[in-house]
Amino acid sequence: MTHEPVFKLEEVLALERQIWQAIVERNGDALAELFDDEYIEIMLEGKRVLKPDAVGESPQIDEIESYVILAPQIRALGESSVLLNYHLTLDGKCRGIPIQPRDRWATSIWHNRAGEWTCMFFQQSHFEHGVVATVNLPTATLDTHNVEAGVVEITPMQTKHVPQVLDLWNQTEGLILTFSDNEHDRSGYFVDNAEMSQVALAEGKVVGAVLCGCDGRRGYLHHLAVAENYRRKGIGSALVDACLAQLARVGILQCNLFVIDDNAAGRKFCEKQGWSEWPTIRLLSRRFNKIGP
Numbered sequence: 001m002t003h004e005p006v007f008k009l010e011e012v013l014a015l016e017r018q019i020w021q022a023i024v025e026r027n028g029d030a031l032a033e034l035f036d037d038e039y040i041e042i043m044l045e046g047k048r049v050l051k052p053d054a055v056g057e058s059p060q061i062d063e064i065e066s067y068v069i070l071a072p073q074i075r076a077l078g079e080s081s082v083l084l085n086y087h088l089t090l091d092g093k094c095r096g097i098p099i100q101p102r103d104r105w106a107t108s109i110w111h112n113r114a115g116e117w118t119c120m121f122f123q124q125s126h127f128e129h130g131v132v133a134t135v136n137l138p139t140a141t142l143d144t145h146n147v148e149a150g151v152v153e154i155t156p157m158q159t160k161h162v163p164q165v166l167d168l169w170n171q172t173e174g175l176i177l178t179f180s181d182n183e184h185d186r187s188g189y190f191v192d193n194a195e196m197s198q199v200a201l202a203e204g205k206v207v208g209a210v211l212c213g214c215d216g217r218r219g220y221l222h223h224l225a226v227a228e229n230y231r232r233k234g235i236g237s238a239l240v241d242a243c244l245a246q247l248a249r250v251g252i253l254q255c256n257l258f259v260i261d262d263n264a265a266g267r268k269f270c271e272k273q274g275w276s277e278w279p280t281i282r283l284l285s286r287r288f289n290k291i292g293p
């Protein structure tokens with residue numbers, strides 16, 4: 001009887017990270033060990049490279065400072081091979097030129113020969129910035145909410161979403177909107193913090209939103225809101241996760257958010273998500289008029 005092997009995502013990811021680590025360290029010997037003799041690579045610009053060139057060239061031309069692997073998926077290809085696909089973000093240079101685009105899809109195929117894993121294939125493909133997550137709304141949970149079953153998409157906020165986002169915030173309890181929550185300022189905020197703020201869309205309609213930005217050191221979430229009919233289905237959590245994934249892409253691994261003291265439900269949500277209060281810090285704020293010429 002043959003047994004289909006169970007490939008564990010973490011094991012395959014650990015192999016893939018060895019390759020990226022070798023590229024970061026410009027270690028051609030390590031790459032030669034990890035790449036199969038029959039290794040084929042298809043680069044983003046469409047060029048095909050075989051093992052000798054891949055091993056020889058990468059340490060010469062790549063200056064990768066950091067890489068982030070997001071949303072990995074694996075698929076078994078028969079008994080001894082596995083396909084790994086993920087969203088890859090690269091920072092650094094190639095031939096002295098900053099790597100652009102930073103985001104791409106990466107697909108590799110790993111093969112196991114007598115217990116030894118080698119990478120047979122690697123391909124990079126263009127990444128379309130669009131839906132970053134989905135939340136299913138199964139019929140069973142909808143009886144009391146008057147909401148159709150379907151899929152809610154989490155996607156980066158764009159200027160076209162702002163009017164609906166402002167409507168949602170204006171209808172949401174537990175948020176404090178200020179003078180800067182107008183269409184002009186909000187559009188500017190997420191242009192400056194590209195891809196970070198997120199909306200949840202049900203059939204194209206905004207049913208959740210959150211602003212996310214960073215000051216180069218910490219991330220910040222503002223105005224997380226989910227339309228009342230759509231709550232307790234995981235949409236708030238999915239919006240937060242999408243923001244944290246975007247912050248991680250730029251190397252920010254700590255995020256702050258603000259909850260009004262008497263927003264008990266908001267605080268419960270945050271506790272469930274693992275946010276905690278700084279016991280020794282008070283937030284101070286100063287509003288000022290333009291200073292200087």
Ligand SMILES: CC(C)(COP(=O)(O)OP(=O)(O)OC[C@H]1O[C@@H](n2cnc3c(N)ncnc32)[C@H](O)[C@@H]1OP(=O)(O)O)[C@@H](O)C(=O)NCCC(=O)NCCS
Pocket residue numbers: 172173174175223224225226227230231232233234235236237238257258259263265266268269270272273
């Ligand atoms: C807070 C808010 C964004 C949560 O959105 P949501 O989509 O309902 O959140 P999720 O479904 O992802 O909830 C995840 C978990 O958080 C907790 N949680 C969420 N809302 C809660 C509530 N009202 N009371 C207690 N716990 C709650 C639950 O543990 C929930 O898991 P469960 O449904 O399996 O029990 C939404 O209630 C909202 O818009 N509130 C008004 C605005 C607000 O308070 N914003 C928060 C500012 S930080």
